[in-house]
Amino acid sequence: MSTPTRKHTALPKAQTLIEALPWLVRHAGKTVVIKFGGNAMVNDELKSAFAQDVVFLRHAGLKPVVVHGGGPQISAALDRHGIVSEFKAGLRVTTEDAMDVVRMVLAGQVQRELVGLLNRHGPLAVGITGEDAHTMTATKHQPRIDGELIDIGRVGEITDIDTGAIEALLADGRIPVVSSIARSEDDHHVYNVNADTAAAALAAALGAETLMVLTDVEGLYEDWPHSDEVISRLTATQLEKLLPELSSGMVPKMEGCLHAVRNGVTTARVIDGRVQHSILLEIFTDEGIGTMVVPDEKEEKEEGEQ
Numbered sequence: 001m002s003t004p005t006r007k008h009t010a011l012p013k014a015q016t017l018i019e020a021l022p023w024l025v026r027h028a029g030k031t032v033v034i035k036f037g038g039n040a041m042v043n044d045e046l047k048s049a050f051a052q053d054v055v056f057l058r059h060a061g062l063k064p065v066v067v068h069g070g071g072p073q074i075s076a077a078l079d080r081h082g083i084v085s086e087f088k089a090g091l092r093v094t095t096e097d098a099m100d101v102v103r104m105v106l107a108g109q110v111q112r113e114l115v116g117l118l119n120r121h122g123p124l125a126v127g128i129t130g131e132d133a134h135t136m137t138a139t140k141h142q143p144r145i146d147g148e149l150i151d152i153g154r155v156g157e158i159t160d161i162d163t164g165a166i167e168a169l170l171a172d173g174r175i176p177v178v179s180s181i182a183r184s185e186d187d188h189h190v191y192n193v194n195a196d197t198a199a200a201a202l203a204a205a206l207g208a209e210t211l212m213v214l215t216d217v218e219g220l221y222e223d224w225p226h227s228d229e230v231i232s233r234l235t236a237t238q239l240e241k242l243l244p245e246l247s248s249g250m251v252p253k254m255e256g257c258l259h260a261v262r263n264g265v266t267t268a269r270v271i272d273g274r275v276q277h278s279i280l281l282e283i284f285t286d287e288g289i290g291t292m293v294v295p296d297e298k299e300e301k302e303e304g305e306q
Helices: 011-027 044-059 071-080 096-121 164-171 195-206 236-245 251-262 278-284 296-305
Strands: 031-036 063-068 125-129 136-140 156-161 175-179 181-184 190-192 210-215 233-235 267-272 291-294
Touching: 011 278, 031 044, 031 195, 044 063, 044 096, 044 175, 044 278, 063 096, 063 164, 063 195, 071 096, 096 125, 096 175, 096 181, 096 190, 125 164, 136 190, 136 195, 156 181, 156 195, 164 175, 164 195, 195 210, 195 251, 210 251, 210 278, 233 236, 236 251, 236 291, 251 267, 251 291, 267 278
Parallel strands: 031 063, 031 210, 063 175, 125 175, 136 181, 210 267, 233 291
Antiparallel strands: 136 156, 181 190, 267 291
16 A cells, blocks of 8 residues: 655644644643733734734633733824823823823723624633722822922822732633723822733732733844844843833833743743734744743753753
8 A cells, every 4th residue: 555645735734733732731721911002902903813812822721811001092082182192201191181081092992892802702801900809009100300200190100919800700711801090099099000010010910921012123122223133032130231221112011021020920021013923923932032031040040950
């Protein structure tokens, strides 16, 4: 009996699945916090691919949690309401009137759309805000500019995370979608919280395996703007040394990664949200994409094992 020589066109698919196997085993049952933002949030094809990726993670045995802001949508809504968008120290100045719009856009528009995209694949996603069940508590954040404290309105600094509601949703097989609004620790108002910061705080509180931050760049560049070489991996201490040199937009993302790995998260990754299925590429392939931050002790342990 002769051996079949017909080439199976599906073979590359099988090889891709096999390559994913060790990563599936490694991440099974682990919590992954994903910060959704940038182009992935406004481009319809990227939004759809993002939703597919998150649902894939859930069906592959991981526990994804999505945290989102909504910068472009908030700016557009403020324009419609005749409120000028102003930024200081890289953060949106949030007056009382602006806060009403921020809350409406995040919880009533961006979150609803994301929950809808995820739920095309089944009854999975549940939207909450940081206000719900005291998930996020904050106090007023006042950045320093030239040594002076600046009042930027209802912008919050997270002081406490209660993971109870999110853990209950995860235990029920749901995908929590969290808007980055926090309740106030000391009055009856709410605060606008930077979504990168909120995702990092939540990842640490949940003891997540991974924090993933979607951006509009390939990762952290070695020597921007002189080089577009991306740093694929660095330790917490190495990142800390680089922070003062980073562009203002990357600072909250990389500070979030640093906070996460210094507080129990195994890896934090900044990945290019402009690439379709970048989440799956990062988690389930040998090469990965973007920049990975690891705790210092993890690096030392791995060097000792070699």
